[in-house]
Amino acid sequence: MIAIFKREWKSIFSGMLGYSLCAAYVLVGGLYFWVYNLLNLYPDFGYTLYSTTFAMLVFIPILTMRSLAEERRARTDQLLLTAPVGVPSIILGKYLAMAAVFTVPVAVLGLCPLVMRMYGTVSLAKAYGALFGYWLLGCAGIAIGLFLSGLTENTILAALSTFGVLLLSYLMPGIQTLFTVGSLLALGVFGLLAALAGLLAGIRSRSLTFGMLVFLALCMALGLLYGLQSAALTSAFSVLLGALGLFTPFESFIYGIFSIPAVLYYVSIAALFLFLAGQGLEKRRWN
Amino acid sequence: MIQVEHLTRRYGSQIAVKDLSFTVPTGQICGLLGPNGAGKTTTMNVLTGYLSASEGRVIISGHDILEEPMEARRQLGYLPEQPPLYPEMTVEEYLRFVAELRRVPRAQRAEQVRKAMNRVAAADMAHRLIRNLSKGYRQRVGLAAALLGDPEVLILDEPTVGLDPAQMIEFRALIRQLGRKHTVILSSHILSEVSAVCDQVLILSHGQLMAQGTPDQLAEQLAGRTRLRVLVLGEAETAARVVRGLEGVQEVRAEEETGKTQLEITLTTGADQKQQAAVSLALAAAGCAVLQMETEALSLEEVFLQLTETDSPEPDETDFEEEGGQQP
Numbered sequence: 001m002i003a004i005f006k007r008e009w010k011s012i013f014s015g016m017l018g019y020s021l022c023a024a025y026v027l028v029g030g031l032y033f034w035v036y037n038l039l040n041l042y043p044d045f046g047y048t049l050y051s052t053t054f055a056m057l058v059f060i061p062i063l064t065m066r067s068l069a070e071e072r073r074a075r076t077d078q079l080l081l082t083a084p085v086g087v088p089s090i091i092l093g094k095y096l097a098m099a100a101v102f103t104v105p106v107a108v109l110g111l112c113p114l115v116m117r118m119y120g121t122v123s124l125a126k127a128y129g130a131l132f133g134y135w136l137l138g139c140a141g142i143a144i145g146l147f148l149s150g151l152t153e154n155t156i157l158a159a160l161s162t163f164g165v166l167l168l169s170y171l172m173p174g175i176q177t178l179f180t181v182g183s184l185l186a187l188g189v190f191g192l193l194a195a196l197a198g199l200l201a202g203i204r205s206r207s208l209t210f211g212m213l214v215f216l217a218l219c220m221a222l223g224l225l226y227g228l229q230s231a232a233l234t235s236a237f238s239v240l241l242g243a244l245g246l247f248t249p250f251e252s253f254i255y256g257i258f259s260i261p262a263v264l265y266y267v268s269i270a271a272l273f274l275f276l277a278g279q280g281l282e283k284r285r286w287n
Numbered sequence: 288m289i290q291v292e293h294l295t296r297r298y299g300s301q302i303a304v305k306d307l308s309f310t311v312p313t314g315q316i317c318g319l320l321g322p323n324g325a326g327k328t329t330t331m332n333v334l335t336g337y338l339s340a341s342e343g344r345v346i347i348s349g350h351d352i353l354e355e356p357m358e359a360r361r362q363l364g365y366l367p368e369q370p371p372l373y374p375e376m377t378v379e380e381y382l383r384f385v386a387e388l389r390r391v392p393r394a395q396r397a398e399q400v401r402k403a404m405n406r407v408a409a410a411d412m413a414h415r416l417i418r419n420l421s422k423g424y425r426q427r428v429g430l431a432a433a434l435l436g437d438p439e440v441l442i443l444d445e446p447t448v449g450l451d452p453a454q455m456i457e458f459r460a461l462i463r464q465l466g467r468k469h470t471v472i473l474s475s476h477i478l479s480e481v482s483a484v485c486d487q488v489l490i491l492s493h494g495q496l497m498a499q500g501t502p503d504q505l506a507e508q509l510a511g512r513t514r515l516r517v518l519v520l521g522e523a524e525t526a527a528r529v530v531r532g533l534e535g536v537q538e539v540r541a542e543e544e545t546g547k548t549q550l551e552i553t554l555t556t557g558a559d560q561k562q563q564a565a566v567s568l569a570l571a572a573a574g575c576a577v578l579q580m581e582t583e584a585l586s587l588e589e590v591f592l593q594l595t596e597t598d599s600p601e602p603d604e605t606d607f608e609e610e611g612g613q614q615p
């Protein structure tokens with residue numbers, strides 16, 4: 001794992017890419033810091049961070065696009081997968097290297113509250129709590145990017161899909177408000193999900209009847225729920241959309257709340273996507 | 288030592304390798320010979336654990352590649368068809384990375400890397416970027432990487448493809464030298480290469496084992512085959528049917544032209560006079576007078592072509608050329 005971590009780190013910083021990415025990130029962060037905290041004398045560093053989350057939409061896809069896709073394209077995955085290293089070590093080595101790269105600009109931004117402190121009173125706990133949440137958010141995003149990079153051997157496609165997924169989750173709060181209407185729509189969406197689950201079950205078990213049965217059972221459960229308690233369906237739908245909004249839990253950190261659920265959310269998102277990335281790599285052996 | 292038992296590998300519904308079994312004892316060089324798409328690369332990818340077998344087992348130095356993958360892979364050096372190199376690294380950096388990856392103890396890494404570079408005569412390229420290396424040197428660096436960690440088994444996929452003739456000869460000498468200490472499996476579609484380097488040859492075609500033995504054995508067993516050219520008076524259909532019914536006849540081709548038929552008969556054994564007599568008597572009995580008969584010995588090359596091409600059980604498997612890595 002250490003070997004893979006070191007190689008990945010070196011590879012990111014072997015050309016212009018790593019340096020320019022970090023520099024651009026610090027530049028964006030520094031600009032907002034300058035405008036918000038220095039020019040307008042706003043004492044809260046959390047808001048500055050909150051305003052720069054959009055930079056992750058560009059930073060993360062570019063950072064993660066090559067991680068697995070490039071190995072596959074250049075066939076170097078043959079070296080990794082036939083070496084005496086397990087798939088978890090490969091995924092974790094790469095992930096930690098990219099997380100470490102992301103830590104560089106975050107650490108530089110970490111100097112900002114100290115600068116503010118030199119000229120006034122600042123709650124360092126609040127500022128660094130927000131910075132920690134910010135870092136977790138980025139790390140969760142990197143896990144998603146790593147997973148998506150493992151799905152293709154085209155780095156551009158990997159970057160675009162990561163950007164798309166992150167953008168969608170960035171806009172999710174807005175999308176959520178669009179869908180507050182009626183439980184019928186929620187029923188429709190859940191019905192679609194049930195159909196998808198049925199299709200998947202059918203394909204996995206290679207039996208049409210089984211897939212149909214799964215779909216039918218899910219539909220019946222949904223219908224029952226709709227008949228008895230249609231409000232539950234709407235709120236479940238809202239919760240579902242909320243869980244997809246990667247950037248929302250971070251907001252509690254800005255208000256000075258060290259939110260354990262948010263930490264757990266980010267850690268589990270990262271763990272889930274790293275697991276999926278490992279499964280994706282392992283699966284390629286089999287088909 | 289490598290044991291392969293009833294190895295089958297499918298891609299979806301297509302079979303790339305079918306029920307392949309063989310053993311390569313320690314210190315032997317084994318050649319996998321076959322045309323493009325015969326299943327060589329797939330076989331090698333399964334041997335190294337890069338792909339899993341659909342059925343059957345692979346045992347490397349006593350360790351099953353799927354059940355004890357770490358132990359088995361430690362005993363395994365793999366040079367894929369396209370050497371897995373990182374262009375942004377220098378040769379030395381790359382080899383150090385591979386040494387660490389292959390669990391070479393820290394104290395031995397520098398020494399092993401140096402040795403491996405000397406072994407493949409790439410030491411003067413140590414500080415060059417891999418991006419800037421020629422195909423021949425890339426191949427050497429790939430081989431050096433496979434040698435790190437001192438694996439017992441070396442698996443080399445078409446190691447001489449893309450090299451110039453001088454490099455090819457050099458590489459073959461190197462492989463022969465490696466074969467003294469390691470167990471080597473190499474693949475090739477060049478017959479002369481395999482018969483020059485290997486102790487044992489497996490001929491694959493359409494994923495199936497067609498023949499197996501030492502190069503000499505194969506030459507003897509296969510080149511013993513003969514072809515009879517017979518010109519008879521009569522219909523192609525009758526003549527061919529009669530000859531097909533005879534013992535020792537492998538293949539018959541018949542061409543009819545103005546009442547005469549030219550038969551091309553491939554015999555599985557040498558064509559002695561008894562065999563020739565049997566053919567002419569059988570033809571005569573069926574009312575086809577023999578006008579001319581000549582024998583022709585088949586070269587090893589021709590036999591190889593015959594084995595791998597005309598015996599095709601399923602002729603639509605040519606798209607396995609990409610084998611393994613490029614499968615979607």
